[in-house]
Amino acid sequence: MIAEIIAVGSEMLTPYRVDTNSLALTAELNKLGVAVAFKTILGDDLQQLTDAARIALRRADIVLFSGGLGPTEDDLTREAVAAVLGVGMTRDASIIESLRERFRKRGIEIRENNLKQADVIDGAEVLPNANGTAPGQWIDTTFEDKRRFLVLLPGPPKELTALYTDQVEQRLRAVVPQVHIAIASLRMAVVPESEVDARTAPIYQQYPDVQTTILSTQGEIQLHFQCSKPTLAEAEARVREVQSRCAQEMGDVVFSENDESPEEVVLHTLAERGLTLAVAESCTGGLLGQRLTSVTGSSGSFLGGAIVYANAMKTALADVPAETIHEHGAVSEEVARALAEGIRRRTTAAYGIGITGIAGPGGATETKPVGLVYVALADAERTECLTLNLSGDRERVRWFASQYALMLLRKHLL
């Protein structure tokens, strides 16, 4: 069975907003063994929406709509679905009552247009929405001689996901052929996508029953494996096998087989060993600290550190001798090492990380180009320093600098 997701709303046709509801819906549908084959995004036009619904019903078994269930004139999903199915709508007394109740509680007068949300397409089941005014609708019908399932969901992400989980998942599970899906992933850092693909494709291509997706995000390459089998044990055995063979091939660049982020991997290892970390960041300006503290419970191992953007701060907050900066420049291996060592001493952490570099677009000199970054790691015994020549814009240089810093520490902890 295949699905189409239709996202309704003119804001998604502006330069400012993409449809993200489809990501959560896709993850859920995949769990049932349903692939999403099409996504359509369109605005609040009844004719266009009706035509799009017809196209979707011809090419997909399950059609999910997100959005267009609100109280305004622009909310036309109900009308379009009724039109394409050639049925009417009935205003539902119990929905009206719950709408009135909702407004009463908030002390707001209900307006006539709100009652529109009580319109139920003939033949539809109402899906109560605990988090908003617009209920969803579920339709199991025959369209041009084929059995089709239509699901109307509200656009706000929290309402949509809760409604899917509470109301839709069980209904779909009852009608889609039962399969068991296992998933697994490998996360790798600071390695080119082309290298990962060249080395792992000969392996994963031996598993035609496993769907393999390679994704490249900033400074990270992920392999996702998915397999559907009559039993979960069979599916899991297959994804585990291809995962483990690819992991073996890629070796050290794999930082997680459990879908952990680089910062999670580093923090968990530090916590296991009772070790602590502090950072002194120049060009990353707090990015590494921000990444580490985005992890719940990071306070167990991450002490803090210094943002040493100005040169005087490198001395004042991380004890870099002014003469080191004067002699080698703020962007130098010597300063990176001094930052790592200085912040470690100052905070009494087990590890100190120092980062200094030229994130660009300005700041380059004849000998020091944009993208030159030094990342140093100090422990009680020694200090190690990476010299990086990163390409790309300011954001990319900074992100990769933080990524290399995490990978340097991870390697050290291995």
Place this chain on the structure above:
Amino acid sequence: MIAEIIAVGSEMLTPYRVDTNSLALTAELNKLGVAVAFKTILGDDLQQLTDAARIALRRADIVLFSGGLGPTEDDLTREAVAAVLGVGMTRDASIIESLRERFRKRGIEIRENNLKQADVIDGAEVLPNANGTAPGQWIDTTFEDKRRFLVLLPGPPKELTALYTDQVEQRLRAVVPQVHIAIASLRMAVVPESEVDARTAPIYQQYPDVQTTILSTQGEIQLHFQCSKPTLAEAEARVREVQSRCAQEMGDVVFSENDESPEEVVLHTLAERGLTLAVAESCTGGLLGQRLTSVTGSSGSFLGGAIVYANAMKTALADVPAETIHEHGAVSEEVARALAEGIRRRTTAAYGIGITGIAGPGGATETKPVGLVYVALADAERTECLTLNLSGDRERVRWFASQYALMLLRKHLL
């Protein structure tokens, strides 16, 4: 004229990836007065892709494809477009030559499948791609008695945007009816979307010729105005008028009428006045520093600061007296004030910001719930402190804390 954007690639049908190419394309098309009415996202299936191309050619004047121009068997956009137009393809000798040249330079053997990228749809103009191997194609044709323009663009964002700018923009400009578009925006912070809408709708609804979009992103509400008129002066006059009336209505919560971010506004004002800033961050862990240093040239006003995640760091790096922490707790107004004052003194900055709070999900006590955050701002004369009770998850609490900190400083600088 209306456009449809078809994004081709199975990765965009997974739970991991959305189409973002359409955002840049939409911004460019809007500048020409062309609205995007439909977006379709689908995978690498020739029949599905051919059908989708047919649907698009029926409902849109301009159809832009992104992706599916690579060298693999899965890259089928050329084949699908040729099929729907009922024409053939010719392998282009000059493209083959430039492909061979490209591979020679990189010292790689060219493989047979790469030559596929030299296939040109009959009647198409080749759009050379300076940044990759897959050239684009431009087709001006008649489909079912209507004039249609098809644009085939490579999927990698940098190749796509460069190719659009260099090759497509001028071709579209020559064929779309000439209009002049003016845009303007208002950016507001720490105000609910519903309040912005309630207060500005009575104004912008008086401008039916101006398309107004309200967007809510984390801690920020944006109003975007767009107007198309026979002359640019007329269009600009209209968007300026509605922008200025809405700005007047919203008052102080508007932080930019020039599409600047909160961090840009604060840094520019500091730079104008020759003032400096330092931060001491506990629960935000570097996020505020990271936001400030994401702005090019921030080193002029932002000195740096301390990430004081552990209590001992609050004392060691920002001189918060241990007894203040002991007496009031790390999450307290007293500690926020001491952080702001301490980091200011330590760094000799004009302003010091201190942030301490409970980002969650753990860490709450009976009297201090998740979301309780103190943000303090100190200058030479006085220290001001905000008490925030933020809702939402860890990421949201941290982001809003940094947003309130920027807004507190901005208000002070007004």
